[in-house]
Amino acid sequence: MTETSTSTRALHLLETIFGYASFRGQQAEIVELIAQGGDALVLMPTGGGKSLCYQIPALLRDGVGVVISPLIALMQDQVDALAEVGVRAAFLNSTQTYEEASRIERQVRTGELDLVYVAPERLMTPRCLDLLSASKIALFAIDEAHCVSQWGHDFRPEYIKLSVLHERFPNVPRIALTATADQQTRTEIAHRLQLDAAKMFISSFDRPNIRYQIVEKANGRKQLLDFIQAEHVGDAGIVYCLSRKKVEETAEFLNASGIRALPYHAGMKFDERSRNQARFLREEGIVMTATIAFGMGIDKPDVRFVAHLDLPKSIEGYYQETGRAGRDGQPANAWMAYGLQDVVQQRRMIDESEADETFKRVLGVKLDAMLGLCETLGCRRRHLLEYFGQASQPCGNCDTCLTPPVSFNATVPVQKLLSAIYRVDQRFGAGHVLDVLRGIDSDKVKQWRHDQLSVFGIGAESSEAEWRAILRQSIALGLVAVDYESYNALKLTDAAKPVLRGGEQVQLRAYQKPVKAKRASGKAPKGYVESDLSGHDQVIFDKLRWWRMETARKHNVPAYVIFHDATMREIAKARPASLEDLRGVSGVGEKKLETYGAEIVGLISELAEG
Template sequence: MNPAASSRALETLRHVFGYDAFRGEQAAIVEHVAEGGDALVLMPTGGGKSLCYQVPALLRPGCGVVVSPLIALMQDQVQALTQLGVKAAYLNSTQSNDEAAAVERALVGGELDLLYVAPERLMTGRFQNLLDHAHIALFAIDEAHCVSQWGHDFRPEYIQLSVLHERFPEIPRIALTATADDATRQEIIQRLALADARVFLASFDRPNIRYTVVEKDNPRKQLLRFIRANHDGDSGIVYCLSRKKVEETAAWLRGEGMRALHYHAGLDASTRESHQTQFVRGDGIVMVATIAFGMGIDKPDVRFVAHMDLPKSLEAYYQETGRAGRDGLPSNAWMAYGLQDMVLQREMIEQSQAPDEIKRVERRKLESLLGYCEAAACRRQVLLRYFGEESEPCGNCDMCLNPPQTWDASVAAQQALSTIYRSGQRYGAGHLVDILTGKATPKVTERGHENLSTFGIGKDISATQWSALLRQMVAQGLVGVSEHGGLLLQEECRPVLRGEAAFQARRVRESAPSGASSVRREIEFESDEARTLWAALRQCRRSLAEEQEVPAYMIFGDATLKLMLEKRPMSLDAMYQLSGVGDRKLEAYGMAFLEVIQSHQRQHG
């Protein structure tokens, strides 16, 4: 980009969005797309993907058309852009015919900077004819991983988007995603006809997120301890696998005095919309949900994401945990996990109607996720390595902060493998642990397993440690899981069983509290005076948001409020120097926040 064009890009960034400089690859992406090039952008949630197409759309003549898969997401984006003074609109099924017609006239009349549209509408002949009569700046394909049949969020209509290249070859396209391994990247390139596009691969690291995985032991109470110890009063998301568990967990949290809502695809549309709106606009609400919730959520101040069940893959886990801390402030990703989770996920794969090839890929992805859960080293390293990125130990995950002890479990592994074999390779972990620890349950005695030579052979090892050992053996491929949840021997176990190879296991922390590796992740206040000003700034923001019926973060995010707290601007010029304060927001809200700060300083000066 020539100096003049570069200057225009920075001016747009400063005056519209309130930022002084681009981050990471943003400048190079904006330059490439603004000059007419195609791009594939892989950037983590919270990394600033939206700016990569919004700024070029404002720099290029015409309207940027953004393909967005979810109604909630496009509505939030348009609302946020309108707050910035950008002429943005959307077309979706929530609008009346008159409303949609008005947007279409604005598009053809050159009155829009950005238009958000669902892929289904984009592919209609009528809409493409409309595009023929409009001046288009660029096409942005958001959530581009939806094109991948191997991915966790496949959307059939995305495959048809290659028509944009065929019908509008001169208009630049930018495809963006926060979640894609190498195979998914290649599929995006192929299916969207992006062979000549420049690929921008930003780091997948989210250093502000602390990753923690705990062994399940009364997971509801573990969750409650985690939230109370680390996020009392914060907004967060709790993911559960089933609708029933979602409703039960939310009801239980409410019974414990928390502001908890539930969300899943089985609720009627009005309830889903009401709960989502309350969560997005409110503070301190915990949303308990299935994965039906989250993809369209653009709330930057979610301070934690908790998983009560194992997700399907590391891609799904990365995307779901990425909904925490989009504003860059400290946040937590916490997961409670047990072997039964893996058994359940494996059953779901085997019982699905998917072709064998897709089942094979899903098994491999599940095994990678299991390896992450059972890692004895830095979780961030394991996660980033999955996406093809190497890193140093982060010093900020549970494994780094509280390194696990390991032990030579070679003999114990042989005992476990022998028990699996002698009992017929058809029983789950709980039954095998009962045999190993000599627990004569009705199930054990009914099958005569108290007579096995391995009955009680592992009495000196706790049931918890045996369960952990079996999980780790599954994670390392020594033991497999049958369609019905029984453990069975794999070829890889032979060297251990014969004593030709050692087996090192991670020792479980049986007495450690569930949130041991987490710390309070909130804004630190130097004094009660600073805490008082923070509360006043938040109250000002809440009042303005309620007046306009928009989420509070659309007025100013926590990161900008934190700068107000630190810098204490005493004039509009000083306020304008803060990151996140652009022309439109300074004009609309600057004086209100300035008065709060000035009043506070007079009282506490």
């Protein structure tokens, strides 16, 4: 297969099957490399079009493309989406009966499929490996490849065994794909999957349509409700919580407040989890409250916001989770409420984990980077991108750009805090230390006669909330540690000594009182292009959305599997009067034209007559 014929055939498949006139970014180069038999490691942000990078080469090469994915609950939707465009696809996983699995295996062996999705646990069974050995394999695509990294945010032990693919099938090209990986994780992916010689493709990590906002946590749940009511009434969204209990309570709170919300966590029965996930994908305007067990591989393009009520463990985790918003390129929000307890809780989780000291150090470094993002005085997007090695200018579309925080020389207040911790013998928690600082005559303060100390009341000029912000940042900077074995007692670190002696200055963010979110002004985020639908175009678009919802219900698939909003906007503007007119619309391939074309043209004709 020559390069010219490969690229020509690839573009033809892109146009006729998927309905797109051209590849984006590095897609064409990746497709050509894999189609020619090369290996690749692809880092591409969520919504960047990773799936086409293996789907088209699988169609170009002889045999079946094998996609290794941890997402059993989503395999059906992925297969349904491919069926809608005329690609022969199936999956093999534990949800199938013996008869169903045997039928799919027979289709793999006889070459009746273009793509088969397999969970890594299933792939490693002797039966599956023998099946693949007896079949013609076009390629192996290892999706969510960051799962192989033991340092990563979503490690899956079964992924480590995938190096067997290179050993047993040395002549079959492999492509590993992920949306998130810092340099250390990239190196580990390449090493563990034996892809050291593979070509690496790194796309821009920037998602300009997402607005990042991190607020001081006061009453997290109430702040979340204010945010949704101000900016996202009726929108689909995801709310991440650290614990299963908090997931359940948050879902109940939102439902009681008139927001349709569903819980999702690993402690729920599989059937209930799957049912809630299916509703989130198929219905509009549902908010999913979840632990990080939810979201990987979610293809829903119209998630308008991702919120965090607890601090993520790392920037990789935060980026992966927030990246589930705005996959369609339309405006979206990444919102988080963050406070002192988040810092304490994450530090404690690291200290109390059973991991070895090396692993704990790595977790600590990743948490420090996450805290740095929360506490930064500069552009959040710039900070985020620099973590992944990408230079950037201030974005003008995050909270610190739109409302720049005030910094101040906090050396004296921090010295007061450190002195109070020292004077109470580093034996008491935050509440007691702040009472001493502020001169509060609590029973505990009197009991320990700490009202007699020289530090009693030296911080009376500041509120408890202001002192908590100073303490939180002091912990984040590593000046103060929390001893979890001594009832969360605050301790001074070695880094505190030069500050106490006056040899080192400390610059902090000034405390800003939380304000209720205001209803959105309607101004589009930077990087967003208005859809410029006229009044009649909007009528057509709304009618198409209704038609899509009914069609998706009949086919038992999510609405976006029929058509994305972006495609329907183009149809509304083009107002096609014939199938030939519709053929030119982005996102309308031959199979969808054949299946839905007459209905769409007829619907638009009716509206034109009306």
